[in-house]
Amino acid sequence: MRLSSEIVSRLPDAVARPGYDRAQPCGIVHFGIGAFHRAHQAAYTDACMGAGESGWMIAGVSMRSASVADQLNPQDELYTLTVRSAGESETRLIGSVAEVLVAGPDRDRIVELLASPDCHVATFTVTEKGYCRKSDGSLDFPKAEDGFYPILCDALALRRDAGVAGLSLLSCDNLSGNGKQLRRLMLEWIEARAPDLRDWFIENCTTPDMMVDRIVPASSDEDLDSLEQRIGMRDEGAVFTEAFTQWVIEDDFAGPRPSWEDHGAQIVSDVAPFETAKLRMLNGAHSLLAYAGLDHGHTFVHEAIADAALRSLVKQLMTEEAAPTIAAGDGQDLDSYADELVARFENPALNHRLAQIAMDGSQKVGQRWLETLAIQQSQGKSCEAILTGIAHWLNHVSGDVRQVEDPQADSLRAIWQQAGADGVVLAVFGEGGPLQSDWTPSETEVAFIDDRLTALR
Incomplete structure (x- = not known):
């Protein structure tokens, strides 16, 4: 059996599962929905909604490959997160992802979600190379054409034109001063391609620095087979990780956000x-x-x-x-x-x-x-x-x-x-x-x- 919302009730009692209504707006759009995001930001957000918060479902975006969409969409975007230690493994079902999109064919839908008044946060785990920097740190425009910059720029212009508030843009990648770098690179794109958006972006959008830490190995076929034997169904999007997790975020948000700090994140003045x-x-x-x-x-x-x-x-x-x-x-x-x-x-x-x-x-x-x-x-x-x-x-x-x-x-x-x-x-x-x-x-x-x-x- 393939994991889906119809058969969640058949999961073993030991597998914790979300008790919230998943039919709620996407308050977050995430670029780069790989294993790390699913073991980290999506898990923190799942915990927030499990504690009663609403409006924070995640629309995940794959920048190039449809592999994650192929894993999660047939499963109603559900997946399991297994914490492994030298002792027993502990598995929980994560329900915070609402849909998985691919940047090319689903571009219009991604822009629509980012431009929606329901969306308040955009997060990124696109790896260092996803920021399309030259060796001197400046933006490589030809590469950036295929990245998140044009999509985000179009969505921000729509928000401005509709009188919708700005977004908090959270880089969760291993870049020194990741928020500052994202802001600088985004401004390079805007100044070159949509200069009339510059002042609005500066006044309405924030890019907090942050540090994320959790070891998330790539899931192997052996991992998936072993999990299937343990929970009685196949999860092609399963993620495996360690018990340790850390998320330190600069207190600089443009608007509402989940209460991640209630579930272990640290909101600080200096990351x-x-x-x-x-x-x-x-x-x-x-x-x-x-x-x-x-x-x-x-x-x-x-x-x-x-x-x-x-x-x-x-x-x-x-x-x-x-x-x-x-x-x-x-x-x-x-x-x-x-x-x-x-x-x-x-x-x-x-x-x-x-x-x-x-x-x-x-x-x-x-x-x-x-x-x-x-x-x-x-x-x-x-x-x-x-x-x-x-x-x-x-x-x-x-x-x-x-x-x-x-x-x-x-x-x-x-x-x-x-x-x-x-x-x-x-x-x-x-x-x-x-x-x-x-x-x-x-x-x-x-x-x-x-x-x-x-x-x-």
Whole structure:
């Protein structure tokens, strides 16, 4: 049997299910309705409606693929969320998604939903590359044509013309200052394509910064088969995650919103310390485990962190290299945070694939590694754990050891072929390189990376 609203009553009693009326307006439109959103923002919103709030159903938008629509729409947009730990798994049914649309064929419907007075919030998990930035951070207009910018711009113009209030636009992606970046990029689009909308957007729409954290591995066929045996029906949209979840949001909204803070979210005046710790410690360590772990022959995060050499590097990166660059916020204990992260990495029930984390590295290593390197370099220090990670990443993007899923895969491969192992570090990270940053590799650091590349190759 395929999960649907008609057979929800047949779920085992242990599976919690929504008790609210799902036939209510969509107060949220979400761009990028992948597994992370379904395990995070959609779950918080489901909890809000389960506690009696109304008007917060979610219209999910897939930007390119119809795969999520194919998973959820035949199931009346219902899906299960399973929390896995070393002990028993706990499953609940999520009902907060009202419909799943695809940006191309369903463009008019998406604009209609965003322009509706019922909608107050638009959220985004489109990954770093979904913001269509050039290497200098500005908007890449040809790429943005196929992104959310034109859709959102058209909807905002309709809201303005109809006298409807602005929207709160919440970037839930791993970008430093994600709200500020979204605002800057959106304004670039508006100023170029709809300049008469600029002042209204500035006065009526907000883009809060935020930090999100929950490990959500891609669901495998084995996961779905095991769940089917346990709950007695097939859920093609099932999501599996860890018990830990965190959502820190800047208190800057244009209008109504769900009371996410009643269900664990934190509404704060400054997200920066939390965001920076996550990017440099958790995400930085994840990337190190991904590229080094794959080179060590591991498949999953829990296998890589059990490797004594990699475990030592991860602890060094978090506590000696990243943590000293972070100005901790009120009540933020970075040493305890590092210990908590290692414990989360060790969870054997998640099966978080290193290859999943390794995707799109060219869009990630700047915030995860290069900012730390630049700060430490300004203080006359270096970061051997991160430099080791860079060697493994360069080995990865050479294209010689495994398939590379990265928007710059072809150009990085070409740089490798032209510069060779002896010149690739400066060709990538030096002046004019695609990842040029405030960190300029010193001779000593280049030699360190070269030595490790030689050992790897």
